[in-house]
Amino acid sequence: MGEKMxxxxxxxxxxxxxxxxxxxxxxxxxxCKAIGETLMIKKLPITRIADIMDMTxxxxxxANMELNAELIYASVPLFHDKELQEAxxxxxxxxIVMKVLDDDxxxxxxxxxxxxxxxxxxxTVEDIKN
Numbered sequence: 724m725g726e727k728m729x730x731x732x733x734x735x736x737x738x739x740x741x742x743x744x745x746x747x748x749x750x751x752x753x754x755c756k757a758i759g760e761t762l763m764i765k766k767l768p769i770t771r772i773a774d775i776m777d778m779t780x781x782x783x784x785x786a787n788m789e790l791n792a793e794l795i796y797a798s799v800p801l802f803h804d805k806e807l808q809e810a811x812x813x814x815x816x817x818x819i820v821m822k823v824l825d826d827d828x829x830x831x832x833x834x835x836x837x838x839x840x841x842x843x844x845x846x847t848v849e850d851i852k853n
Contacts, residue, residue, distance in 0.1 A: 753837050757830040758823060764798050764834075766841050771797065791831045792820040798838045 729735070749766040775794050779786045796802050796817045803816070811822040824830050839845040 749841075751837070751841065753834060755824070755830065755834070757825055757827045762799050762801065762834070764838055764841075765800055767798060769842055772839075772842055772844070788821075788828065788831070789817075791835045792817045794838055795820045795831065795834050 750763050751766070753762045753764050755762050772794075775790065775797060778793060779790055796819065799820075801807065802819045802823070807823075808816060808819050811819055813819050813822065820831070824834075836845045
């Protein structure tokens with residue numbers, strides 16, 4: 724068996740809530756091989772992630788690609804920049820993801836896995852896909 728966990732107390736849960744508030748906006752760095760630069764990924768509310776993951780019931784490559792683009796777009800604040808979108812001739816805001824990443828689906832999957840890992844979901848999504 725694993726380690727024995729401590730019993731939860733009101734004090735420990737209050738301390739946890741206070742620590743969580745102190746780190747409310749969380750960012751992680753992602754070293755993106757496709758562009759040779761580091762992207763900042765923002766941790767979104769879990770309800771937003773759930774909404775994005777529920778956007779499609781299709782199991783096609785195109786549907787997965789669009790879902791990944793939406794997830795990355797929502798999580799990378801830099802991609803919301805209108806000037807950047809104009810520089811890449813984007814008709815839709817989420818097009819910036821594919822254009823910046825040079826249509827690299829592997830890199831998109833790696834970024835998505837990193838995003839989902841922030842929520843403990845990366846392995847779960849892989850299990851569902853398999």
